[in-house]
Amino acid sequence: MTSTRERTAVPGREQSRPGRPGWWTARRRDHLAGFLFVAPQLAGTLVFVLVPLGLMFWYSLHDWNVLAGGFTWTGGENYERLAQDPALPGVLGATAAFSLGLVALNLSLALVLAILLNQKLRGTVVFRTIFFSPVAVTLVAWTIVWRFLLQDDGGVNGLLSTVGVEGPNWLRGETTAMIAVVVVQVLKNVGLNMVLFLAALQGVPKELYEASTIDGAGAWTRFRRITMPMISPTILLTSIITVVGSLQVFAQIDVLTSGGPGTSTTVLVYYLYQNAFQFHDFGYGATLSVLLFAIVLVLTVIQWQMRRKWVVHED
Amino acid sequence: MKHARILLAAAAAAPLALAGCGGGEDDGPVTLRMTTWSASEDHLAMLDEIADAYIADHPDVEAIEFDPLPFEGYTSTLTTQIAGDNAPDLAWILESAAPDFVSSGALVPLGDTLSEAEGYEYDDLVPAATELWREGDELYAYPFSTSPFGVFVNNDLLTAAGQPTAAELVASGEWTWERVVAAGAAVHAATGTDGLVIRDFDYSGWDNLSTLWTGWGARAWSEDGTECGFDDPEMTEALTFMHDAVFAQEAMPGPGTTADFFAGEAAMTVTQISRAGLLAEAPFGWDLVPLPAGPAGEYSVIGQAGLGVLTVAPHPEEAADFLAYMTSPENSAKLAQYFPPPRASQLTAEVLGQANPLLTPEQLQTVVIDRIDEGVVKPGHTGQAQLDQAVRAALDPLWTPDADVAGVLAELCTAIDPLLAQ
Numbered sequence: 001m002t003s004t005r006e007r008t009a010v011p012g013r014e015q016s017r018p019g020r021p022g023w024w025t026a027r028r029r030d031h032l033a034g035f036l037f038v039a040p041q042l043a044g045t046l047v048f049v050l051v052p053l054g055l056m057f058w059y060s061l062h063d064w065n066v067l068a069g070g071f072t073w074t075g076g077e078n079y080e081r082l083a084q085d086p087a088l089p090g091v092l093g094a095t096a097a098f099s100l101g102l103v104a105l106n107l108s109l110a111l112v113l114a115i116l117l118n119q120k121l122r123g124t125v126v127f128r129t130i131f132f133s134p135v136a137v138t139l140v141a142w143t144i145v146w147r148f149l150l151q152d153d154g155g156v157n158g159l160l161s162t163v164g165v166e167g168p169n170w171l172r173g174e175t176t177a178m179i180a181v182v183v184v185q186v187l188k189n190v191g192l193n194m195v196l197f198l199a200a201l202q203g204v205p206k207e208l209y210e211a212s213t214i215d216g217a218g219a220w221t222r223f224r225r226i227t228m229p230m231i232s233p234t235i236l237l238t239s240i241i242t243v244v245g246s247l248q249v250f251a252q253i254d255v256l257t258s259g260g261p262g263t264s265t266t267v268l269v270y271y272l273y274q275n276a277f278q279f280h281d282f283g284y285g286a287t288l289s290v291l292l293f294a295i296v297l298v299l300t301v302i303q304w305q306m307r308r309k310w311v312v313h314e315d
Numbered sequence: 316m317k318h319a320r321i322l323l324a325a326a327a328a329a330p331l332a333l334a335g336c337g338g339g340e341d342d343g344p345v346t347l348r349m350t351t352w353s354a355s356e357d358h359l360a361m362l363d364e365i366a367d368a369y370i371a372d373h374p375d376v377e378a379i380e381f382d383p384l385p386f387e388g389y390t391s392t393l394t395t396q397i398a399g400d401n402a403p404d405l406a407w408i409l410e411s412a413a414p415d416f417v418s419s420g421a422l423v424p425l426g427d428t429l430s431e432a433e434g435y436e437y438d439d440l441v442p443a444a445t446e447l448w449r450e451g452d453e454l455y456a457y458p459f460s461t462s463p464f465g466v467f468v469n470n471d472l473l474t475a476a477g478q479p480t481a482a483e484l485v486a487s488g489e490w491t492w493e494r495v496v497a498a499g500a501a502v503h504a505a506t507g508t509d510g511l512v513i514r515d516f517d518y519s520g521w522d523n524l525s526t527l528w529t530g531w532g533a534r535a536w537s538e539d540g541t542e543c544g545f546d547d548p549e550m551t552e553a554l555t556f557m558h559d560a561v562f563a564q565e566a567m568p569g570p571g572t573t574a575d576f577f578a579g580e581a582a583m584t585v586t587q588i589s590r591a592g593l594l595a596e597a598p599f600g601w602d603l604v605p606l607p608a609g610p611a612g613e614y615s616v617i618g619q620a621g622l623g624v625l626t627v628a629p630h631p632e633e634a635a636d637f638l639a640y641m642t643s644p645e646n647s648a649k650l651a652q653y654f655p656p657p658r659a660s661q662l663t664a665e666v667l668g669q670a671n672p673l674l675t676p677e678q679l680q681t682v683v684i685d686r687i688d689e690g691v692v693k694p695g696h697t698g699q700a701q702l703d704q705a706v707r708a709a710l711d712p713l714w715t716p717d718a719d720v721a722g723v724l725a726e727l728c729t730a731i732d733p734l735l736a737q
Contacts, residue, residue: 066398068419069627152571172518172570172714258519259704261711277391278700280415282398 056293059286066280078287087263087271094178095267099246101182106242107235110190114197115227128198132191139188143255146184147171150256174264177257181265185252189245193238200234201227229312236311240303244296268292344377345630347637349405350393354383357592358653365649369640376633390700397421402627404634408456410619411522413447414697422455422623423631425638429454432639436660439644443688444657447695448621456621457642460654462587463690464526464616465682466495466607470600472582473498476505481583481604492530492556495583495607499566502582509574510566514586518570518714521706522693526585526616528553530609535694535706541735543728545706546721552610554713555720562716570714587618588683589653591673603678605686617690620654655683662687698737705731 063074082088113131117124134142149155150170157167170180208226217225228235250269253259259266259274266274269292276285351358359381366379382403384392390412396402408416416422430437441461448456468481478498484490499510516523525535531553534544544550560566568574568581576584577593585606594601606615622642624634640646647656651667661667662684664676696702709727712718 065419066394067415067421069421150571151573152569154571169569169571172711258707260519260708261714262708274704277395278704279698280394280700 053293056286056289059283060290062283064282064286066282074283078284081284082287082291087266090263091266091268091271094263094265095247097178098182098249098265098267099243101178102185102246102249103239103242105182106186106190106193107238109186110193110238111197111235113190113194114201117194118198118201128195131194134188135191137188139251140255142188143184143252146180147256150180150184171257172261174261177261177265181249181252181256184256185246185249188252189242193242196234196238197231200231204230232311236303236307240300243299243303247292247296247299268295344375345633346378346380347376347405347630347634348380348382348403349407349634350382350384350389350396350403351407352384352386352389352409355592355653359383361649361652365641365646366637369637373633373636376637379637397625397627402625402629404628404630405622405624405638407459408621408623410447410621410693411695411699411703413456413619413621414695415699416621416623417448417450417455418697421626423626423628423635424453424455425457425624425635426452426454428635428639429457429642432643434643435639436644436658439658439660441657441659441662441687443690444619447619447692448623456623457638458619458657459622459642459650460589460618460620461657461687462589462618462655463605463683463686464585464587464618465603465605467576467584467586467590467594468602468604469576469579469582470602472502472506472508472579472599476502476582478502481602485604490604490607492527492607492609496556496560496564496566499560499582500564503565508579509568509572509581511560511583511585512568512574512576512581514576514584514590517573518711519707521710522695522703523585524554524557525691525693526606527557527609529614529616529691530606530611531556532609532611536696536731536735540696543731543735545724545731546728549611551721551724554724558713558718558720561714588655588674588679592653594673603674603682605682615686615690617687617692619692655687696735698734702731702734705734 060078061073061075062071063077064071117128117131151157152169152172156170160167168176170176204227208230209222212222212226248269249267250273253265253267253270254273257265259270268288272285272288272292275288276282349362351362353359362381366381370376370379389407390409393403393406408422429435444458444461445454448454448458466481470480473480476498478501479487479489481490484494484498495511501510502508503510513523513526522535528534528550531549533547533550533553536542536544557567561569574580576582576586577590577597579597579599588603591603605613608614622638624631624638628634642650644658644660647658648661648666650656651661655667656662664680664684667679667683668674668676706727709730710723712726713720713723
């Protein structure tokens with residue numbers, strides 16, 4: 001049926017058909033098809049990203065108490081409150097500590113693992129699978145299991161005691177809780193960056209290594225002068241997604257420490273959640289979201305700009 | 316080809332058009348939704364039974380759905396539903412959230428509906444039980460569960476550690492916090508099992524500690540809610556006692572350790588009688604006794620749960636009418652099976668005993684009936700969620716072996732004073 005229609009429709013279509021409006025050109029038809037194809041994605045982005053983003057700014061200019069049902073325009077009051085919030089420096093400090101710890105540990109560990117697993121040795125496939133498998137595990141399940149392991153009488157301290165070490169009460173000390181949260185998150189996601197690095201390492205032309213070996217370059221020089229520059233686009237990519245991801249951490253904090261002990265692991269997203277969903281103050285929660293948005297934007301722009309300095313293949 | 320491509324593109328975009336359809340108002344009989352934090356099949360079966368009987372007589376209501384939300388994060392899930400324009404008609408409300416819900420206008424006044432309902436016997440409600448749910452003379456929620464805290468005891472573990480049973484200690488007048496902690500420490504030393512657990516505290520749910528500090532006459536804050544009570548001498552003494560019980564005597568499990576009494580992992584637990592159901596098939600000999608006496612004498616603490624109709628509910632009138640039906644004397648007696656009712660006429664060992672076959676009349680008399688009138692409700696304050704978080708964070712430094720109790724409590728007051736003043 002379709003083919004019959006096509007046969008009659010195709011020859012000399014838009015220009016010569018009598019009685020047909022001239023605006024229905026092949027070009028317009030292509031445009032329509034194009035718009036229809038992107039419509040679902042566009043609508044999704046509009047409904048789930050752009051509109052909420054706009055609403056977030058709008059809410060941040062209001063005092064919105066869900067219980068009381070109040071929604072009143074307050075202008076910049078929430079932003080003034082943000083500037084004077086006594087808890088905010090601590091929250092930003094915890095966020096910075098978490099992000100720095102996570103990015104440094106995640107990227108370096110992922111790179112080391114990728115280099116080790118890039119060797120042509122027996123069993124590397126098994127290890128690749130082992131290191132990647134946590135990525136496929138549900139985040140909350142992964143974190144709950146670690147909460148049990150990190151208890152005072154949990155598996156981690158049990159293991160330490162077999163070698164005569166008395167482990168700390170990981171989740172109850174301010175420093176150890178932060179270390180625990182970072183490590184649990186790194187172990188969960190390091191496999192993803194490892195796979196990206198592995199792919200990049202395998203894309204480095206062998207001839208470069210051969211030529212440098214002939215020129216007398218040692219292993220370290222080859223790594224520094226060939227490997228690092230060649231995989232620098234991947235380092236940029238992984239660092240951006242890891243930094244952005246680290247700023248969005250929530251479930252791990254909620255399950256492992258609930259922001260404690262004290263407020264030592266209350267990172268920005270968790271603080272935002274507390275204000276909006278626990279203290280019923282959605283207006284201030286939205287203001288904290290704007291702050292988070294600004295921080296992510298600035299960090300991403302900085303990283304993107306820096307690519308010209310240290311990423312090969314970029315102008 | 317071109318047509319085929321457009322058709323394909325249109326097919327790709329079709330779900331959007333479909334998504335735009337649907338919805339629409341329904342003028343027929345309504346469906347009511349009520350959120351609960353109990354997912355117990357027995358509880359839900361009982362609620363369904365009451366709902367079915369109501370629907371049979373009320374053609375304007377075609378269904379009543381009970382929507383169990385996890386206890387942890389219950390209030391924030393509820394408020395998120397309200398914020399998302401998906402409010403339930405009726406909701407259980409935790410006592411700690413009561414001041415916020417009652418004072419904010421989030422709940423529909425119930426006084427007229429309940430007092431005018433046929434055969435309701437509104438005056439039968441115990442004033443002490445409804446106090447938390449009133450503002451002025453108006454009642455905003457029905458306290459469907461008014462449950463005193465007691466101590467469940469694993470007598471097998473006490474005996475194994477060479478300790479007298481709880482009943483013996485009560486009989487000899489030795490049922491005091493000091494003696495309880497000594498017994499707990501003895502159990503821990505002899506069996507390695509934990510001695511005493513204040514259930515749901517877990518070094519986070521600090522309001523459950525009121526079951527201990529009330530024995531010293533301490534309070535979280537003054538009655539009018541304006542002054543911090545954590546740095547009072549009574550509180551310092553009570554929490555020093557507890558710190559000692561945890562870290563020096565090891566009678567209570569330390570932070571980061573979990574022990575479930577109902578699984579036989581602890582000798583004693585402080586909790587509400589509604590947990591008795593967990594002991595139906597307990598493989599050990601157990602008892603339920605009142606809270607131990609503290610230096611300030613005997614006392615009791617009651618936990619409450621209210622049931623209210625939300626102002627922003629889709630069907631507030633039908634919901635209030637169902638609430639009146641659900642809490643009528645007849646249905647209240649059914650609810651008493653799990654939730655001690657706030658009705659004076661039903662607070663008898665006989666009524667409660669029919670509903671709680673696991674508990675003896677004596678246990679019900681001493682732990683529930685004798686204590687409901689005089690019970691202190693767990694601490695609650697306007698802005699409770701913020702206070703909750705601030706107190707938890709400020710108490711954290713207390714839970715280390717070498718903590719300076721008085722110093723921590725003084726700092727706690729500095730942290731919460733601005734919140735109390737609001």
